[in-house]
Amino acid sequence: MDVLRVEGASYRYGAVDALTEVGLAVGAGDCVALLGPNGAGKTTLVNLVTGLLAPATGTVEVCGGDPRRAATRRALGVVAQSAGFPRTFRVGELLRSAATRAGAPRGAGEQALASVGAADLAPRRAKDLSGGQQRRVQLAMALVGAPRVLVLDEPTNGLDVGSRHDFWALVAARRDEGVGVLVTTHLMEEAAAVAGHVVVLDRARVVVSGTPGELTAAMPHRTVSAVSSLAPADVAALVGAEAVTLEGGRVFVRTAEAERVVRRWLQGDATLTGLAVASATLEQAVAALTGDGSPASAHPTTPADAPLAGARS
Amino acid sequence: MSTSASTRTTEHVQTERGAAMSTASTTDLHAGQGLTAAPPPHHDGWSLRRVLLAEAADELRSVVREPITLFFSVALPVGFFAFFASAFGGQQAGGTTVAVLMLATYGTFGVMGTAMITPGLSLAEDRERGWLRTRMVSATPLPVVVAAKVVATIPHAVGVMALMTVVAVTVGGASLEPLAWVRLVAVLVVGSLPFALLGVAVGALASFGGAMALLQAVYFSTSVGSGLLFPLAMLPGWFQTVAPFLLPYHLSRLGIAQIAPETVTAEDVGTSVLVLVAATAVLGAFAVWALRRARS
Numbered sequence A: 001m002d003v004l005r006v007e008g009a010s011y012r013y014g015a016v017d018a019l020t021e022v023g024l025a026v027g028a029g030d031c032v033a034l035l036g037p038n039g040a041g042k043t044t045l046v047n048l049v050t051g052l053l054a055p056a057t058g059t060v061e062v063c064g065g066d067p068r069r070a071a072t073r074r075a076l077g078v079v080a081q082s083a084g085f086p087r088t089f090r091v092g093e094l095l096r097s098a099a100t101r102a103g104a105p106r107g108a109g110e111q112a113l114a115s116v117g118a119a120d121l122a123p124r125r126a127k128d129l130s131g132g133q134q135r136r137v138q139l140a141m142a143l144v145g146a147p148r149v150l151v152l153d154e155p156t157n158g159l160d161v162g163s164r165h166d167f168w169a170l171v172a173a174r175r176d177e178g179v180g181v182l183v184t185t186h187l188m189e190e191a192a193a194v195a196g197h198v199v200v201l202d203r204a205r206v207v208v209s210g211t212p213g214e215l216t217a218a219m220p221h222r223t224v225s226a227v228s229s230l231a232p233a234d235v236a237a238l239v240g241a242e243a244v245t246l247e248g249g250r251v252f253v254r255t256a257e258a259e260r261v262v263r264r265w266l267q268g269d270a271t272l273t274g275l276a277v278a279s280a281t282l283e284q285a286v287a288a289l290t291g292d293g294s295p296a297s298a299h300p301t302t303p304a305d306a307p308l309a310g311a312r313s
Numbered sequence B: 001m002s003t004s005a006s007t008r009t010t011e012h013v014q015t016e017r018g019a020a021m022s023t024a025s026t027t028d029l030h031a032g033q034g035l036t037a038a039p040p041p042h043h044d045g046w047s048l049r050r051v052l053l054a055e056a057a058d059e060l061r062s063v064v065r066e067p068i069t070l071f072f073s074v075a076l077p078v079g080f081f082a083f084f085a086s087a088f089g090g091q092q093a094g095g096t097t098v099a100v101l102m103l104a105t106y107g108t109f110g111v112m113g114t115a116m117i118t119p120g121l122s123l124a125e126d127r128e129r130g131w132l133r134t135r136m137v138s139a140t141p142l143p144v145v146v147a148a149k150v151v152a153t154i155p156h157a158v159g160v161m162a163l164m165t166v167v168a169v170t171v172g173g174a175s176l177e178p179l180a181w182v183r184l185v186a187v188l189v190v191g192s193l194p195f196a197l198l199g200v201a202v203g204a205l206a207s208f209g210g211a212m213a214l215l216q217a218v219y220f221s222t223s224v225g226s227g228l229l230f231p232l233a234m235l236p237g238w239f240q241t242v243a244p245f246l247l248p249y250h251l252s253r254l255g256i257a258q259i260a261p262e263t264v265t266a267e268d269v270g271t272s273v274l275v276l277v278a279a280t281a282v283l284g285a286f287a288v289w290a291l292r293r294a295r296s
Helices: A042-049 A091-102 A108-115 A131-143 A161-176 A188-194 A212-217 A232-239 A258-268 A282-290 B048-064 B067-088 B098-129 B131-136 B142-151 B153-170 B178-191 B193-205 B208-225 B237-245 B247-259 B266-295
Strands: A002-013 A016-027 A031-035 A057-062 A076-079 A149-153 A180-184 A197-202 A205-210 A222-227 A243-247 A250-255 A273-279 B011-014 B020-023
Touching: A002 A042, A002 A180, A016 A031, A016 A042, A016 A057, A016 A180, A016 A205, A031 A042, A031 A161, A031 A188, A042 A057, A042 A149, A042 A180, A076 A131, A091 A108, A091 A131, A091 B048, A108 A131, A131 A161, A149 A161, A161 A180, A161 A188, A180 A188, A188 A212, A188 A282, A197 A212, A197 A282, A205 A212, A205 A282, A212 A282, A222 A258, A232 A243, A232 A250, A232 A258, A250 A258, A258 A273, B048 B067, B048 B098, B048 B142, B048 B153, B067 B098, B067 B153, B098 B131, B098 B142, B098 B153, B098 B178, B098 B193, B098 B208, B098 B247, B131 B142, B142 B153, B142 B193, B142 B266, B153 B178, B178 B193, B178 B247, B193 B208, B193 B266, B208 B237, B208 B247, B237 B247, B247 B266
Parallel strands: A031 A180, A031 A197, A076 A149, A149 A180
Antiparallel strands: A002 A016, A002 A057, A197 A205, A222 A250, A222 A273, A243 A250, B011 B020
8 A cells, every 4th residue: 555645746936847747656664765866856845745835736645645734744754854953952852742743642752762772862952962863863753653654855964874874774674664665865875775666856857766776777887896907098998998997996997798898807917806896886877867977976886885784675 | 665567657768788667657656556545643642732732831941941032031021120110110190000000011011022022033943943844744733833832922921920010019019909910911911912923924934033133123112112111201202193003002001901990091992902903813814924935
């Protein structure tokens, strides 16, 4: 059953199309990642889904209801980009109030806080918490009403690797309990690790959707890398590849014929070590699909891009 | 997302290697999966009264913990009142003491400031910090969030009036019937609604700093112009011409009518009631428009 459904939704800011006939669906226990460059329409779509905006055309439904209605939003938990906690409130007070607003029983706030491993934060002022701790508190507030749908808007922005890992593990646990999750993020390899489905927005439209594997498998190029005694230009001439770069002491060759490149490189450089072949990353696939040629998008796979553990791919 | 095939308008494109991928599907939904009725939330203890009280309690808690708010809404009006009541409170005016009349005028000053500035600044700050957005996507309707900010000013305003009364009795030697005091407080609290609506509208539109400047300017200028801080008779003649066009003047007239009815005619009371009701309607419409604008 779909717990979140967007069908033919359009929205305009004045003369600017923010969304044009966008559709997506999130089932119970599924996680859908909404990807795309800045200005693609992700935030507008999140605003439609959370009831902040009404679509000009089309429909948005959360558990069959209109998210503009407060009663419908009882099925919704939201983690916004910015927490904006009041200056004078302690975490425990925020969670108790959130529980009341959600119609949850007494003690639900403390339980939600404990469920995200943040019970010890209850006496602390929310504004004094670190970024990772604030995200945990936000997630606890989103979960306190036992929502059917979680909407996470760039939830790991500004977090260190450890905090991101912990956050996604918590989200994956809720997903596995049957909560539908819609997440927007720029950290696409993290999205690939936690989301079973990816929707790519560009210029207000859905340009592609599928599983992360489908998106990356559709990319013809792979990256062959190794520590070589040859200069990048010599490697390019040897293996017959055009895109050869040197980074961190390793030579990277982007090619559609990885096997041929490996054979030639091994034959032509007897000192070759650390040979690795990597498929296109989700970030590279999305960049190719949206025409986003930013340097970050073009970088080959590195160990830091590896999917996080504890989340379903 | 469930794995059932998308079959309606899904197109397929061939990538460079020939792999097919679903693309650009404006209705890329799962075929055959119709929506069912919304399942009940896991928790069903939601009640408007409970949420409104919790929201109001949160608002009151944030006011009590905020020294700047307490200074402007409590210390300033009570301090002014103590100063002038100690100087002039014992004098007689129209069959009662000046301290008693000042309880109505300074009471208007204190209650309108609480009603207008506290929810206005709270709303502006919530907007600026992003906290209002968090509330707007929660299960609490926005009108309840805003109403709670206004409701929270009632105990706050009653507290200000109680402090002023203690000062009036101890410093100004005032004597007042308890029932008259209750009527005075009730009239001032109910009559401060248009000021609360103005505060909400400004808080929904302006930044925190802008709201602070604008509301303080309105607060002090209309208070002085209405003769709340200094009797109109002590001010230049044009103040008496301007005062009837200002809302605080009419609220203070209604307040005075509760404690010194002989000083206000029934016609004046009727006029002041009409002015405040009309202002409530106009400022209410303004507040609703401002909140809708803030929401979008």
